[in-house]
Amino acid sequence: xxxxxxxxxxxxxxxxxxxxxxxxxxxxxxxxxxxxxxxxxxxxxxxxxxxxxxxxxxxxxxxxxxxxxxxxxxxxxxxxxxxxxxxxxxxxxxxxxxxxxxxxxxxxxxxxxxxxxxxxxxxxxxxxxxxxxxxxxxxxxxxxxxxxxxxxxxxxxxxxxxxxxxxxxxxxxxxxxxxxxxxxxxxxxxxxxxxxxxxxxxxxxxxxxxxxxxxxxxxxxxxxxxxxxxxxxxxxxxxxxxxxxxxxxxxxxxxxxx
DNA sequence: ACTAACCTGGTC
DNA sequence: GACCAGGTTAGT
Numbered sequence: 070x071x072x073x074x075x076x077x078x079x080x081x082x083x084x085x086x087x088x089x090x091x092x093x094x095x096x097x098x099x100x101x102x103x104x105x106x107x108x109x110x111x112x113x114x115x116x117x118x119x120x121x122x123x124x125x126x127x128x129x130x131x132x133x134x135x136x137x138x139x140x141x142x143x144x145x146x147x148x149x150x151x152x153x154x155x156x157x158x159x160x161x162x163x164x165x166x167x168x169x170x171x172x173x174x175x176x177x178x179x180x181x182x183x184x185x186x187x188x189x190x191x192x193x194x195x196x197x198x199x200x201x202x203x204x205x206x207x208x209x210x211x212x213x214x215x216x217x218x219x220x221x222x223x224x225x226x227x228x229x230x231x232x233x234x235x236x237x238x239x240x241x242x243x244x245x246x247x248x249x250x251x252x253x254x255x256x257x258x259x260x261x262x263x264x265x266x267x268x269x270x271x272x273x274x275x276x277x278x279x280x281x282x283x284x285x286x287x288x289x290x291x292x293x294x295x296x297x298x299x300x301x302x303x304x305x306x307x308x309x310x311x312x313x314x315x316x317x318x319x320x321x322x323x324x325x326x327x
Numbered sequence: 328a329c330t331a332a333c334c335t336g337g338t339c
Numbered sequence: 340g341a342c343c344a345g346g347t348t349a350g351t
Contacts, residue, residue, distance in 0.1 A: 142345095143333090143347070144344065144346055157337090177334095177335095178335055178337090180334050220329095224329090237344095237346085238345050248330085314329095315329065318344090
């Protein structure tokens with residue numbers, strides 16, 4: 070469940086079920102999440118969660134003692150909220166037990182999710198570019214940032230240092246909407262194309278954040294290009310094509326994305 | 328800038 | 340059995 074809109078949903082859940090509560094224990098249930106020293110394990114007992122925050126695809130849980138728990142879902146992570154006496158869900162990889170008996174379980178079939186703890190005081194640098202809705206992000210600032218990027222625009226947009234929070238789906242959707250070929254060198258985009266691209270990124274992210282766009286389980290209901298190889302383009306009826314860029318699938322319309 | 332790796336499950 | 344997966348990163 071892992072691009073910006075999905076993480077935003079996850080953080081809203083954190084605000085509901087974690088913020089204001091006191092931690093009883095934190096459990097790491099899979100070796101790939103690492104292991105905690107006994108001291109670290111003990112340090113969570115009694116810690117109060119004061120705030121939940123999204124930065125790009127990262128989730129930050131701020132504690133009253135100044136520390137911050139950082140969670141990244143990677144490909145398949147998600148939260149499951151229940152109580153400590155409930156049976157642990159399949160694929161439970163970590164859990165935060167709260168003093169009131171509620172529990173937050175990190176569910177992740179592929180176990181690629183990451184959790185770590187940042188100490189109090191030090192600012193957390195995640196190397197992220199501006200959020201899509203940051204007013205400081207403009208066609209002009211984007212142009213500056215892309216000026217020396219020879220690589221194709223599609224993989225460049227997956228770089229979280231360019232714009233924070235974009236992933237494979239919404240990059241494909243935004244490029245389709247902006248009618249830009251994913252193979253175009255990033256530095257070759259004209260100012261008017263960058264204006265279009267930025268508007269498309271914002272549209273696609275905003276649309277994906279709306280409930281109307283999702284089914285009962287929160288899954289995306291309708292995409293214009295992603296995963297539509299061979300299907301007709303919704304603009305020009307040509308067949309959507311799939312190519313590989315930087316070892317990831319890219320979908321685009323070879324006719325109207327130029 | 329590309330590939331492989333991290334992990335594991337679901338699908339053809 | 341092979342291939343694919345909405346992410347990131349280390350190594351080439």
